[in-house]
Amino acid sequence: MSKGFKRFYKHAEASGAEGGYNVLLDGKPMMTPDGAKLTLPTRAAAAQIADEWNAQGEQIKANDLPLTRLANLAQDRMGAAREATADWLTQYAQTDVLCHRAEHPQNLTQRQAEQWDAALEWANQELGVSLSTVCGIQTANHPPESLERVRGLALELDDLRLTGLAHAAGMMTSAVLAFALIRNRYSADEAYALATLEEKFQQEQWGVDEAAAKRDAEILSELKTLQEFMNSL
Structure with a gap:
């Protein structure tokens, strides 16, 4: 290293x-x-x-230096990459972690329904984005207008916020949670807990892997820093 x-x-x-x-x-x-x-x-x-x-x-x-990297990327590259970034965020909405549910066990599926449905309802009410849910490895069939809405919302942002949104979506594999983070619907702790709900459930059953725990701590720290930075703009 x-x-x-x-x-x-x-x-x-x-x-x-x-x-x-x-x-x-x-x-x-x-x-x-x-x-x-x-x-x-x-x-x-x-x-x-x-x-x-x-x-x-x-x-x-x-x-x-995560904020330095983000700001450099926004200033040097985002102006020419806005359309591609919006398309990329739309893909994250298409495969949003909140939309792909486990088939079993029941205590996991119930937890996903209770916690993830609330986030999707927020997206519907506050963003005008209605996403469907599926079980297993099926492809979700989302309303095209909702995916286009995600793209439009992304393009409404300035270069710094769009860069931050894309980075958050990548860390959480969720466009909905990325929007919720930069709009302060959830704290970084809350958003990342939702993004990793299934992993945390598995850790409850089988224990915590040290490497995974370190990675989670690093991502969470970066999400906290990112949310603070977005709030300072």
Whole structure:
């Protein structure tokens, strides 16, 4: 595993700039991979990225800079990838984890119905997205207008929020939970608990795998950071 690269600055901070806010490393604006000044819409968002850099030790580790990666991607790439990203999010809605239910045992199917149905009802009421449920490995037959609605809602977002939405959907395999996260319907803890409901049920029966537990903790931490960042925009 890479150790990262040596820290080359003493202090990071947010600073007002033309068109928004920059992140300064020892007074010099941080640049995106494409060579532009990284610009955030609010001081709070820039400050969160500065906090990531201030938290680094002697070695800078890319895995500890999730907001920097997200902001760079949004600024350098999302402008040209909006349509493709909306299509990708529509695919996550098509195969949304909330829609694919277990056939047995009954205590698992009941838990899925109780907890996942509430999330789908929120999507119906608040997003105008009505998704169907299926058991096993069947393909869900969702109303085409609902899938198109997901795509439209994604394209209504600015580049930063669209990037965040897509990242959340990927981490939870759910477009519905991604929307619920960035709209604060659920906390990161609540959203990830729903996304991993079946896995947690299996862990109750058979125990917790150490590697899986570590991965869950990392994803949950990143979801919490992402939700805070989305709220700062």
